[in-house]
Amino acid sequence: MNNSETIFAVSSGSGMAGIAVIRMSGGKAGGVLASVAGPLPLPRRASIRQLRHPQTQEVIDQGLVLWMPGPMTSTGEDVAEFHVHGSAAVIEAMFEVFRSISGVRLAEPGEFTRRAFVNNRMDLVEAEGLADLLQARTEAQRRMAMHHMLGHASSQYEDWRTEMISLLARLEAAIDFVEEDGVAVAALADIRPKILDLVTRLSRAAAEADRAGALRSGVKVVFAGAPNVGKSTLLNLVAAREAAIVSSRPGTTRDVIEVPVVLGGIPVILTDTAGLRAKAGDEVEVIGMQRAKSEAAAADIVVWVSSVDVAEDTENAVVPALKVLNKSDLPGDAHGADLRVSARTGEGIAELIAELERLVSARFSGMEQASVIRTRHRDAVEESIRFLNDSLLHDVGQIELAAECLRKACFSIGRVTGRVDVEDLLGKIFSEFCIGK
Numbered sequence: 001m002n003n004s005e006t007i008f009a010v011s012s013g014s015g016m017a018g019i020a021v022i023r024m025s026g027g028k029a030g031g032v033l034a035s036v037a038g039p040l041p042l043p044r045r046a047s048i049r050q051l052r053h054p055q056t057q058e059v060i061d062q063g064l065v066l067w068m069p070g071p072m073t074s075t076g077e078d079v080a081e082f083h084v085h086g087s088a089a090v091i092e093a094m095f096e097v098f099r100s101i102s103g104v105r106l107a108e109p110g111e112f113t114r115r116a117f118v119n120n121r122m123d124l125v126e127a128e129g130l131a132d133l134l135q136a137r138t139e140a141q142r143r144m145a146m147h148h149m150l151g152h153a154s155s156q157y158e159d160w161r162t163e164m165i166s167l168l169a170r171l172e173a174a175i176d177f178v179e180e181d182g183v184a185v186a187a188l189a190d191i192r193p194k195i196l197d198l199v200t201r202l203s204r205a206a207a208e209a210d211r212a213g214a215l216r217s218g219v220k221v222v223f224a225g226a227p228n229v230g231k232s233t234l235l236n237l238v239a240a241r242e243a244a245i246v247s248s249r250p251g252t253t254r255d256v257i258e259v260p261v262v263l264g265g266i267p268v269i270l271t272d273t274a275g276l277r278a279k280a281g282d283e284v285e286v287i288g289m290q291r292a293k294s295e296a297a298a299a300d301i302v303v304w305v306s307s308v309d310v311a312e313d314t315e316n317a318v319v320p321a322l323k324v325l326n327k328s329d330l331p332g333d334a335h336g337a338d339l340r341v342s343a344r345t346g347e348g349i350a351e352l353i354a355e356l357e358r359l360v361s362a363r364f365s366g367m368e369q370a371s372v373i374r375t376r377h378r379d380a381v382e383e384s385i386r387f388l389n390d391s392l393l394h395d396v397g398q399i400e401l402a403a404e405c406l407r408k409a410c411f412s413i414g415r416v417t418g419r420v421d422v423e424d425l426l427g428k429i430f431s432e433f434c435i436g437k
């Protein structure tokens with residue numbers, strides 16, 4: 001990957017569309033724009049131009065062009081945009097012109113964003129937020145992605161890092177006073193509770209990572225229960241489509257069936273499983289039941305389905321979040337269920353959906369504001385917690401070692417956003433306070 005080359009790509013979606021936006025970034029963007037669209041328009045003003053082949057002067061298309069000289073652009077470089085008609089032929093004709101210019105080439109995936117990072121227009125967390133936003137399917141995912149893309153999550157990481165650096169600055173200052181009894185001891189005593197408090201907050205954020213991650217990829221709601229109770233029928237009703245096969249024969253569902261839906265703005269993966277019973281019909285059912293149990297164990301929410309006409313002869317695989325008694329149209333009693341429904345008559349189905357929405361949002365609301373949402377984030381936060389804890393092991397005789405641990409903790413947390421220059425900030429913070437005078 002060569003950053004000195006000028007890159008281009010279609011930035012709008014793929015497929016036929018009214019307009020396609022071709023974006024170009026790099027030192028040659030202005031020259032290329034002028035060669036196909038005439039004199040450069042005023043920066044950041046849309047102008048309509050005929051776009052001509054630079055050699056033949058044939059008009060390829062007519063469209064809007066934008067000229068955005070760097071560095072205050074999305075990539076930090078000169079950027080040109082060509083809003084052309086969205087057909088394959090127009091795009092190909094434009095591409096042919098661009099490709100024929102030396103030092104200009106098609107962008108690789110993510111290369112615009114990569115340049116934005118290299119040129120300090122965006123940090124790593126913001127870039128991840130942008131990637132998530134491009135894939136967001138639901139309202140909650142959009143909000144979570146915006147929290148990251150707009151830099152709110154980055155500020156959280158920066159706040160944590162700044163706290164660590166100011167603690168480090170205090171420790172370093174105390175090092176100068178190790179000879180003078182009392183001053184260094186007092187500084188250490190002052191710092192310890194602050195480190196512990198920071199560790200508590202970081203641990204809390206790291207512990208949320210699984211739930212936050214579930215919001216990113218979809219909350220797993222597993223329907224489990226004995227065979228023939230109506231799990232697949234209910235799942236189909238909640239999903240509003242015939243995703244799973246239903247039959248009167250116990251042991252119909254054998255494999256795990258996943259159906260993505262949106263409940264209360266939150267992405268949910270409804271999961272149907274094989275019915276659980278003590279004595280399986282055949283080997284395939286045994287495997288299906290094992291899968292059902294591991295799905296239930298990995299679920300965010302388990303819905304245990306029973307039915308008035310089916311006796312249960314196994315223990316629940318896990319503690320369910322919701323117990324549903326199905327086939328309320330048949331005679332029988334409803335003990336132990338949270339909800340009584342009938343897939344046949346529709347009784348209680350609206351309530352079931354409402355209850356699922358409530359459970360999902362109770363568990364996941366607020367997660368849109370979480371900052372530790374990827375394994376990469378959690379690993380870094382946990383590493384930084386380990387270094388903070390290590391720093392507490394050293395007493396006043398080893399104050400340099402404690403400082404070294406704090407330095408490593410800063411570095412670990414800084415890797416999340418990609419900002420790891422401890423010395424710069426240290427100098428700044430150091431200059432702002434004075435100790436022992």
Ligand SMILES: Nc1nc2c(ncn2[C@@H]2O[C@H](COP(=O)(O)OP(=O)(O)OP(=O)(O)O)[C@@H](O)[C@H]2O)c(=O)[nH]1
Nearest residue numbers: 228229230231232233247248251252253275343344
């Ligand atoms: N009367 C009545 N029958 C129902 C109801 N819900 C489902 N059934 C019937 O019960 C039978 C079993 O339904 P399924 O949805 O296949 O049951 P399941 O729990 O997925 O069964 P397995 O996949 O074998 O574990 C089918 O014949 C359904 O039509 C209901 O509310 N009332």
Ligand SMILES: [Mg+2]
Nearest residue numbers: 231232252253
């Ligand atoms: Mg089934």
